[in-house]
Amino acid sequence: MIGSPFLSRVSLRDDRVQAGVHPFTLPVLANGLTLEFTTPVTFFVGENGSGKSSLLEALAWATGFGLHGGNRDHQYVNGEEGHALGRALALTWRQRSTDGFFLRAETFHQFSSYLEESESTFARYGGRSLHTQSHGEAFLSLFEHRFEDGLYLLDEPEAALSPQRQLAFMQIMYGLAQQRVAQFIVATHSPLLLCLPGARVLEFDNGAISQVACRDTEHFRLTRDFLNDPERYFRYLFAPDDAD
Known part of the structure; x- marks a missing residue:
């Protein structure tokens, strides 16, 4: 994968840290934060609660995206300041x-409803209302028709995608990265997406962030095994309780 990312570095300003206030209480932020982005596609991976989505949301706010999804023109929810x-x-x-674009899987329905009220045409989303498509179809329509150049922050984009459509999404990301027109920072649990050639995987684990090979992530190992x-897993998961 060729190309240089638009956003190259993010760090934490000590003078603006609010001690004892969420999300500064997350272990991953306990010792400050400095991340370098060296490839067009970077994956954040880790267990629930590790801080990857909180950081992605903060990046979205810092770069001017609405916190419930969309681009810089989609400021459709009150109370997003600060x-x-x-x-x-x-x-x-x-x-x-x-x-x-900033994608949050959990608020995508809200974003789709906003488009219903504000857009006169859905040309940039495949020509059809996102509400008339299945969840997975709407996601892929967004990826295929809305993603061009720019910075894309995606929180669990695989949430509505079948394995086959995850592969189609990988193809979209790879093609745009090859053209040097887009950068992706993606929080994911998908072992399929993590295998995108040339992508950098940052694992959030035990309060630290480290670069790992996709095959060394717990998500990949557990799925493979x-x-x-x-x-072997069924024997452990569904074992009868020990008799008294």
């Missing part, structure tokens, strides 16, 4: 990008 962690982030750019021998 994001504590977003205000505390210092961003370094190789080339400032004003285009892009389960599919290779599901009965």
Whole structure:
């Protein structure tokens, strides 16, 4: 994978840290934060509660996206100002990008409803209302028709996608990264997406962030081992309780 990312570095400004206030209480932020983005596609992976989605949301706020999803023009929810962690982030750019999109899987329905009320045409979303499509179809329509150049911050984009459509999404990401027109920072639990060639995987684990190979993530290992021998897991998961 070729190309240089637009956003090259994010760090935590000590003077804006609010001690004892969430999300600054997350273990991953206990010793400050400095991340370098060296590839067009970066994955955040880790257990629930590890801080990857909180950081992605803060990045979205700091770069001007609405916290419930969309681009910089989609400020459709009141009370989005003053994001504590977003205000505390210092961003370094190789080339400032004003285009892009922030996707939150959990608020995508709300974003789709906003489009129903505000858009006269759905040309940028496949020509059809997102509400008339299945969840997975709507996601893929967004990826295929809305993603061009810019910075894309995606929180669990695989949530509505079948394995086959996850592969189609990988193809979209790879193609845009090859053209040097887009940067993706993606929080995911998908072992399929983590295997995207040339992507960098940052694992959030035990309060630390470290670069790992996709095959060394717990998500990949667990999925591989389960599919290779599901009965071994069934014996543990569904074992009868020990008799008294």
